[in-house]
Amino acid sequence: MKSYTDNIKEISKRLLKEDKVDMVIGYRTGSVPLMHQPFFAQNQEEVDEFVWDSNCGLNLANYITDRTERIGILATGCNSRNIAVHIVEGKIKREQLYIIGIPCKGMVDRHKLSAMADGDITSVEDENNGSITITGQNFSKTVDKAEVLQENCSVCVHRNPVIYDELAAEEVTEQKRDDVDPYARVKEIEALSPEEKWAHFDDLLSDCIRCYACRNACPLCYCPLCFVDESNPQWVGKSIDHTDVRTFHFLRAYHCAGRCTDCGACVRSCPVGINVRDFTKKLEKDCLELFDWEAGLNTEQRPPLDTYRPDDPEEFIK
Amino acid sequence: MKNLLEHMGIEPERLHFSWISSAESTKFVDVATKVTEAAKSLENKEKKFVKTKPKVA
Numbered sequence: 001m002k003s004y005t006d007n008i009k010e011i012s013k014r015l016l017k018e019d020k021v022d023m024v025i026g027y028r029t030g031s032v033p034l035m036h037q038p039f040f041a042q043n044q045e046e047v048d049e050f051v052w053d054s055n056c057g058l059n060l061a062n063y064i065t066d067r068t069e070r071i072g073i074l075a076t077g078c079n080s081r082n083i084a085v086h087i088v089e090g091k092i093k094r095e096q097l098y099i100i101g102i103p104c105k106g107m108v109d110r111h112k113l114s115a116m117a118d119g120d121i122t123s124v125e126d127e128n129n130g131s132i133t134i135t136g137q138n139f140s141k142t143v144d145k146a147e148v149l150q151e152n153c154s155v156c157v158h159r160n161p162v163i164y165d166e167l168a169a170e171e172v173t174e175q176k177r178d179d180v181d182p183y184a185r186v187k188e189i190e191a192l193s194p195e196e197k198w199a200h201f202d203d204l205l206s207d208c209i210r211c212y213a214c215r216n217a218c219p220l221c222y223c224p225l226c227f228v229d230e231s232n233p234q235w236v237g238k239s240i241d242h243t244d245v246r247t248f249h250f251l252r253a254y255h256c257a258g259r260c261t262d263c264g265a266c267v268r269s270c271p272v273g274i275n276v277r278d279f280t281k282k283l284e285k286d287c288l289e290l291f292d293w294e295a296g297l298n299t300e301q302r303p304p305l306d307t308y309r310p311d312d313p314e315e316f317i318k
Numbered sequence: 319m320k321n322l323l324e325h326m327g328i329e330p331e332r333l334h335f336s337w338i339s340s341a342e343s344t345k346f347v348d349v350a351t352k353v354t355e356a357a358k359s360l361e362n363k364e365k366k367f368v369k370t371k372p373k374v375a
Contacts, residue, residue, distance in 0.1 A: 189325065195362060198327025243369045246326070254322060282325045317335045318349070 004052040004102065007168040008074060011100050012047045015072045021098050024072035025063055027056045033124050033134075034110040035268075038063055052168075053126035054145060057107040059265040061219035065091045073097060074168075076104035078152075078263035080161035081296025082219040085259050088299055091222060101164025103172040106145070106153030107264070108132055111273045113148050116141065152264035152277060155182040162297055182262075183285045189278065200278075201246065207272040208245045210238070214266035214276045220256045227251065253279035258287045258303040259295050328366060331356040 012024040023042045028049040030037040036055045040063075041047045052074075060073055061082035071092075075083055080101060086092045113132070114121060118139040125133040126145075133142045146154070157180070160171045181187075189200060212228070215221045227235045228248055236251070237244040253260075253276075262284055266276040287293045290313045291304035324330055334353045338346050 186325075192327075194324070194327050194329045196327070197325065198366065201326050237369065241369055243367055247367070250322065250326060257322075279322070279326075282322055286321050317337055 004169055005050065008052055008100065008102075009047050009050050011166060011168060012041060012050060012072060013044045015098055016041070016044050016047065020070070021072040022069040024050075024074075024100075025060050026050045026074045027052065027058075027060075033121050034108070034113060052102070054106065054108045054132065055110075055124065055126070057110075057150065057264065057268040058217060059219045059263045061086055062217065062222075062265070064097070065219075065222040067092060067096070070096050071098070073099055074102055075099045075161045075164060076102045077156065077158040077160055077162065078104075078261045080163050081158060081261040082263060084163055084296040084299050085220065085261070085303075088296075088302065089259075094299060098166075099161065099164040101161035101167045103161070103167065103169050104153075104156075104159045105172060106149045106156065106159075107268075108145065108148045109150040110268065113143070116143060116148070150264050150268065151185070151275070152262045152267070152281075155180050155184070156262070157182060158261075158294075158297075163299065183281065185278070186282050186285050189282070202242065204274060204278055205242065205245050205249060208240065208249070208274055209272065210240055210245060210248065211271060213269040213271060214274075215252055217265040217269035218252075218256070219263070219265070220259050221252070249276065249279055253283060256280055257283040258291070258293060258305045260284055261296050329360055329362065331360050332366075 008026060012026065015021045015024060023040045024047065025038060025040055027036040028039040029051055034055050035057070036051060038058055038060055039049060041050065059082055060075065060079050064071055064073060064083070064086060073083065080099060083092070083097065083099060087094050113124075113134055117134055117136055119136045121134045122136045125135070127133060127142075130145045131142050132145050132148060133140065155175075157175050157177055159174055161167075189197060192200060215226060228238070236247045260280045260283065262277065262281060264277065266280070267274070270276060287295070287304060293304045295303065323333055334349070334356070336349045338349060
């Protein structure tokens with residue numbers, strides 16, 4: 001995807017040169033492989049640090065909350081939807097943004113790649129032909145990118161940005177819901193008995209260290225004071241007692257209901273590899289089924305939990 | 319909310335949502351009775367979302 005990087009640099013330099021924006025938010029190579037870091041380029045020289053490949057998994061919409069500058073920002077399908085959510089929720093104005101749309105071919109799952117490697121991965125080469133080469137001490141391995149895609153990317157049905165001012169590449173073909181079932185995993189869990197479900201989530205969360213990386217990486221989690229940090233009243237215990245852990249994950253997911261775009265930043269940022277999407281994807285499915293709603297597809301419509309309609313589903317109230 | 323709680327493994331019998339006016343005392347009694355009966359009917363008596371360890375301040 002070298003041409004993506006070149007196009008992104010070219011557009012960013014032009015925007016900064018013409019003084020259309022104060023900064024461009026993109027990615028640069030991070031200090032560890034497989035995780036490019038978000039980067040704010042404020043002049044044309046800094047733009048040269050920009051990079052684009054399959055390791056740009058963090059959601060850039062996280063960095064525009066309440067900003068007052070004029071911002072150029074890279075946006076894949078899910079990132080652009082999160083930007084739209086930000087606009088709807090009044091966290092940024094559309095006029096402030098120049099959105100560089102990036103038709104996305106998916107990001108790789110660093111946990112999957114690490115599991116495949118015979119040691120620590122020191123460098124990653126994105127071949128731009130659908131294969132990824134990972135290299136470390138005494139080993140080098142080329143794998144099919146489709147096999148190591150993040151799960152949310154492999155079932156993504158909105159790869160092209162929904163709002164943008166300019167595209168950095170040709171639009172890519174969208175996957176259809178008939179071909180890939182985005183909710184296959186949710187359905188698997190739904191089919192379990194209550195005991196099995198409880199056990200599944202117990203097991204899922206058993207490694208959680210309550211670092212809140214998932215919350216911090218999430219563009220939706222912008223509350224100045226998160227409910228887990230509040231001490232008066234203290235809504236939830238701060239221990240790693242499994243009840244506290246579950247309460248945190250359950251409530252955080254619920255706060256994202258009807259807003260989550262399944263960008264996968266939570267999963268990607270988790271240091272212990274918890275599939276946080278087991279919570280959020282269920283809510284996304286419910287929103288689609290109950291309210292015919294997908295988050296961030298436009299900048300006008302209020303989210304379903306923010307509005308009242310006389311025909312809202314209420315079968316659960318007796 | 320109900321869906322996600324059930325998704326996490328809370329039995330449907332434990333979850334009840336109802337709209338009761340302060341004037342509807344009989345409805346309240348009725349619902350409360352049904353809720354307790356439903357919860358007691360469960361085979362699995364394991365308590366969920368109950369902390370056993372002391373709360374860390």
